[in-house]
Amino acid sequence: MSVKVIKPGLLTTVQDLGRPGYFHLGIPMGGAMDRLAMRSANLLVGNDEGAAGLEAVFMGPELEFTQDALVAVTGADMPIFVDEVEQPGWTAIAVKAGQRLGFGFLRSGARAYIAISGGIDTPPALGSRSTYAIGALGGVEGRAIAVEDELPIGRASGKGRAGASVPQALRRGPGSPAELRMLPGLYWHRITEAAQKGFFEDEWAVAPEADRMGYRFRNGRPLEFVEREQPFGAGSDPSNIVDGCYPYGSVQVPGGTEPIVLHRDAVSGGGYFMIGTVISADMDLIGQLQPHTPVKFVKVDMDAALAARAERAALMQRIREAVG
Amino acid sequence: MKTRYSFGGDEHIFVEVDEEMSLDAFFKSLSMTNAVRNSNIPGVTEICPANASFQVKFDPDRIHPDDMMAELKKLESAAENAEKRLTTRIIEIPVFYNDPWTHETLMRFRERHQDPNGTDLEYAARINGFDSVDDFITAHHSTPWFVSMVGFVSGLPFLYQLVDRERQLQVPKYLRPRTDTPRLTVGHGGCFACIYSVRGAGGYQMFGITPMPIYDPEQKVRHLKDFMVFFKPGDIVKYKPIDRTEYDRIVAEVEAGTYAPRIAEVEFDLDAFNADMEGVNAKLKEALYVG
Numbered sequence: 001m002s003v004k005v006i007k008p009g010l011l012t013t014v015q016d017l018g019r020p021g022y023f024h025l026g027i028p029m030g031g032a033m034d035r036l037a038m039r040s041a042n043l044l045v046g047n048d049e050g051a052a053g054l055e056a057v058f059m060g061p062e063l064e065f066t067q068d069a070l071v072a073v074t075g076a077d078m079p080i081f082v083d084e085v086e087q088p089g090w091t092a093i094a095v096k097a098g099q100r101l102g103f104g105f106l107r108s109g110a111r112a113y114i115a116i117s118g119g120i121d122t123p124p125a126l127g128s129r130s131t132y133a134i135g136a137l138g139g140v141e142g143r144a145i146a147v148e149d150e151l152p153i154g155r156a157s158g159k160g161r162a163g164a165s166v167p168q169a170l171r172r173g174p175g176s177p178a179e180l181r182m183l184p185g186l187y188w189h190r191i192t193e194a195a196q197k198g199f200f201e202d203e204w205a206v207a208p209e210a211d212r213m214g215y216r217f218r219n220g221r222p223l224e225f226v227e228r229e230q231p232f233g234a235g236s237d238p239s240n241i242v243d244g245c246y247p248y249g250s251v252q253v254p255g256g257t258e259p260i261v262l263h264r265d266a267v268s269g270g271g272y273f274m275i276g277t278v279i280s281a282d283m284d285l286i287g288q289l290q291p292h293t294p295v296k297f298v299k300v301d302m303d304a305a306l307a308a309r310a311e312r313a314a315l316m317q318r319i320r321e322a323v324g
Numbered sequence: 325m326k327t328r329y330s331f332g333g334d335e336h337i338f339v340e341v342d343e344e345m346s347l348d349a350f351f352k353s354l355s356m357t358n359a360v361r362n363s364n365i366p367g368v369t370e371i372c373p374a375n376a377s378f379q380v381k382f383d384p385d386r387i388h389p390d391d392m393m394a395e396l397k398k399l400e401s402a403a404e405n406a407e408k409r410l411t412t413r414i415i416e417i418p419v420f421y422n423d424p425w426t427h428e429t430l431m432r433f434r435e436r437h438q439d440p441n442g443t444d445l446e447y448a449a450r451i452n453g454f455d456s457v458d459d460f461i462t463a464h465h466s467t468p469w470f471v472s473m474v475g476f477v478s479g480l481p482f483l484y485q486l487v488d489r490e491r492q493l494q495v496p497k498y499l500r501p502r503t504d505t506p507r508l509t510v511g512h513g514g515c516f517a518c519i520y521s522v523r524g525a526g527g528y529q530m531f532g533i534t535p536m537p538i539y540d541p542e543q544k545v546r547h548l549k550d551f552m553v554f555f556k557p558g559d560i561v562k563y564k565p566i567d568r569t570e571y572d573r574i575v576a577e578v579e580a581g582t583y584a585p586r587i588a589e590v591e592f593d594l595d596a597f598n599a600d601m602e603g604v605n606a607k608l609k610e611a612l613y614v615g
Contacts, residue, residue, distance in 0.1 A: 023381070024372040025553045026475040026521075125541065134524055135478035137541045185330040186338055232489065233345030233375070235514040236496050242345045243473060243482055243516060245372045245379035247332030268475035269374050271497070271514060277333030280384075302389055305334040309384065 001067040003116060005149040006100060009061035013212075014120050014139035014151075015113075016052040018264060019128035026268045027137070029248070030130040033212060033264050033287025034111055036172060036316060037075035041115035043323045044072035044092040046160025051119030052129035054145070056112045058290075060103025061145065063114075067097045069153065070117040070160045076109030076288060077173065090171055094162040109173050109288040117156035132265060134213070170319050174285055177203060177294035180261070180278050182251060183305050187241060187273035191256070195223040199259075199275065199297060206293045207258060212265035215286050216258050217295060223256040223275070235271055243271040249278040251297075259297075261286060281308035325349060327400060329393060334384045337393055340377040345484065345515060348408070349376035350472045351594055354557065355406035359399040367392065373557055375472045375482060375516070408594035414468065414560040414612050416586040417510075417519070420571040421445070421461045421532035425506045430530050436500040444529040448495045448512065463493060464531065465563035468608050469517055470592075471555050477524065479539040479553035483517040483561055486597070486605055493517075501527035508534050510563070521553075535566075535574035536585060546581050560592065562612055588612045 015038065018031025032038035032055055039049040047053075054061065060078055070092050073080050080087040081102045087093045095101060103112070122129050122140055131139025140149050188196065202220035209216040225238040234240045239255050246252065246262050252272040253259045261278050263286060278286065279300060289295065300308070325342040332338045339356065342349035357373040360380060367386035372379045382392050422445060434440045439447040449460035469483035476482075485492050497513040502525060505511070509520040511528030518528055521539035538555060540548040548554060566574070577583035588611040597604045 020369055020381075023370050024475065025479050026477050027479070027553075135522060135539070135541055137478075142541060183331060183333050186332055188330075231342075231344035233484075233515040234343075240497075240514070242343070242376050243476075243514070244340065244374040244377040245338065245475070247336035247338065247379060247381075249333050249335075267477055268372060269473065270476055274332075277331070277336065280334050302331065302334065306384060306389070309334055313385070 001069070001118070001153045002150040003153055004064040004066065005061060005145050005147060005151065006064055007062040008145045008147060008149075009056045009103075010059040012054050012056040012061045012145050013131035013133070014052050014122055014145070015055040015130045016128055017050040018130050019126045019138070022126055023268050027126065027135060028132065028264060028266045028268060030128065030132045030138070030212075030264050032113060034075050034113065034284040036284050036312070036319075037111070037113045038115075039316065040090065040166050040319050040323070041072045041074040041113045042119070043320060044090070044160060044164050044166065045070040045115045045117040046157045047115055047117065047119050051115065051154075052122065053113055053115040053120060056103075056114065058106055058110060060112055062100055062102040064100045065095050065097055069095050069156065070162060071095050071101060072115050074113045074166070074171075076112040077107040078112055079104030079107075088165065091165040092160050092162050110290050111287050116153055117160050118154040121152040121154040134265065164323055166319055167322055170315060170322060172284070172315070174288045174293065177296050178285060178289055179296050179298050180282050180286065181298045181300045181305070181308060182276045182278050183300055183302065184276040186247075186250060186276060188275050190226055190238070190273050191223045191275065192226055199223065200299050204259070204295045204297070206289050206291050206295060208291045210289070210291055212263055213267065214260045214262045215289065216260045218258050220259070223253055225256060239273050240271050241273050243269055245269045246274065247277050249280065249283055250274040251276050251278065263287070279305040279308055281305070281312040325352065329397065331389060331393070332379065334389060335381055337380045337382070337389070337396055338377065339379070339396065342376045345376050347470065347484065347594055347597070350484070351408040352403055353378045355403035356399055359403050360396065363395070363399065365392070365395045372475070373473070374475070375484070410558045410592045412558045412560060412590060412592055413587050414562060414590050414608050416562050416564050416612055417534050417536060418566045418570065418574055419465065419510050419532045419534050419563045420566050420568065422457070423533045423571070426509050426530040426533055429502070429504060429506055432504070433498070433502040436498050436502060438496065438499060445531055448493070448529055448531070451495065452493050461531070461565065465565050468605055469561045469563070471557055471559040471561065474553070474555050474557055478521045479555060480521045481519055481538070481555040481559070481561075484515065485517070486560075487601060495529045497527035498529070501525055505530065506533060508537065510534060535571050535578065536583070537578060545578060546583060547585055558592070560590065560608060562609060586612060
């Protein structure tokens with residue numbers, strides 16, 4: 001079976017949980033920016049958590065089904081319609097052959113995840129169906145979906161049941177101001193104590209340059225550098241380093257002005273210093289931030305990062321139990 | 325050299341072998357990443373070597389970050405004494421310097437450049453003390469380069485020039501990065517050359533373009549059939565200047581599936597290189613052209 005793309009939305013890509021293992025060649029893991037939402041959508045329709053679905057940014061696509069299927073939409077909150085009838089989010093919905101799935105205007109969050117029973121069955125590239133548009137890899141010919149694409153769908157497990165739902169208390173979206181917990185490190189020593197303090201005091205806002213590669217933030221004070229003679233090969237700006245690796249979630253600040261948090265389609269390295277890394281538990285949240293959202297960075301230590309990670313894993317486990 | 329370890333959140337450890345670039349730092353980083361790979365530490369998910377640093381990604385559900393850190397530190401002293409020697413390959417990369425496509429792009433982004441009234445080549449020639457662009461181009465292609473990192477995006481190589489530090493070509497990056505760079509642009513930033521594997525944003529100065537693809541996700545290009553990424557750290561590159569006619573000829577050969585890059589197997593020994601750079605470079609070129 002397949003699903004026909006009537007309208008693609010703004011930027012809708014096929015994503016699963018990514019292709020770890022090639023970052024040393026500059027090919028990032030990719031995959032859903034909000035992994036909890038992607039996993040939840042898959043569970044609702046009876047798929048493996050790592051099946052491929054769609055990630056739709058700010059605006060949903062319109063899809064026509066050629067066979068009966070279960071679908072679930074999680075993540076960003078936008079009205080969901082099957083033909084003209086509004087449907088609940090975070091819930092398995094039965095769709096009949098010939099019906100269309102469509103969306104209204106975004107209410108909150110940034111990325112909706114659409115799972116279809118059987119999963120999207122485009123050819124895997126390096127072990128994943130995730131679309132990495134910069135490298136023209138995965139998904140539909142390495143690009144976002146377009147009008148008249150026919151998305152192949154795999155065989156449904158039959159485990160999903162219409163009406164299954166993730167309880168309200170277990171759904172996650174961003175607060176306002178959103179809080180991103182960061183473990184200082186990497187080149188944290190390159191900025192003055194006053195700048196270190198100021199970074200956490202300031203209220204930042206998501207800049208328009210926010211995509212799968214990274215999220216840029218503005219409105220905070222410029223960071224003041226500790227003076228030094230630049231090392232050979234680094235470049236003359238105080239924010240330059242000898243090109244090195246970038247962790248996922250690392251916070252680089254080119255020129256000391258606007259921090260950029262690297263996300264699932266991160267560049268694997270480069271010549272800008274980094275002041276720390278957003279903890280793994282808060283990465284999903286970034287994918288749901290709209291431009292202009294106020295954001296505070298919150299300083300944490302490793303114990304707090306690991307506790308947050310365990311809490312996130314426990315939440316996912318509760319979703320599995322609630323849906324299963 | 326002073327090695328510095330830092331956590332990159334709860335899933336990464338970043339190891340800076342040295343603040344400044346040198347082949348000694350590269351080889352120590354390479355030895356350490358090889359040691360990490362061979363030690364089979366549980367929970368390691370990715371090992372990414374860079375120019376003078378490296379990064380290990382791990383699963384903190386399988387190994388506590390502090391234990392991971394302790395495991396990595398244990399490997400350092402052995403890596404220091406490892407042989408700085410590689411069996412590798414030298415590859416000839418044809419370059420059409422001062423080509424129309426990078427020229428069009430650099431003119432389009434002139435207001436983001438240090439010298440809005442010239443070209444990237446004119447600027448690079450002047451600040452490196454050359455009388456003419458031609459002299460600069462000659463300096464660029466007359467010595468081999470060493471691939472000290474692959475990354476940024478899809479198989480992009482960073483290359484370090486195999487000459488004395490005093491003779492290394494150095495240029496700053498653009499004041500503000502461009503939003504566009506032609507695919508296969510030969511660029512330069514800091515002391516590093518690069519080849520842009522795909523079209524996209526970039527901040528390096530642009531000197532020319534190569535007709536030889538280095539990344540092909542469809543794996544249709546003949547020399548990329550086995551794997552979509554061409555370069556790996558430790559590769560050695562010799563640029564060869566070509567004109568428009570030869571550029572067009574190679575593009576046609578690539579499309580016809582008949583192009584094969586000129587490649588030779590070579591040994592690279594860092595101590596031998598440091599003792600006699602010109603001699604080692606002459607031998608590298610000999611392997612490529614006389615073989």
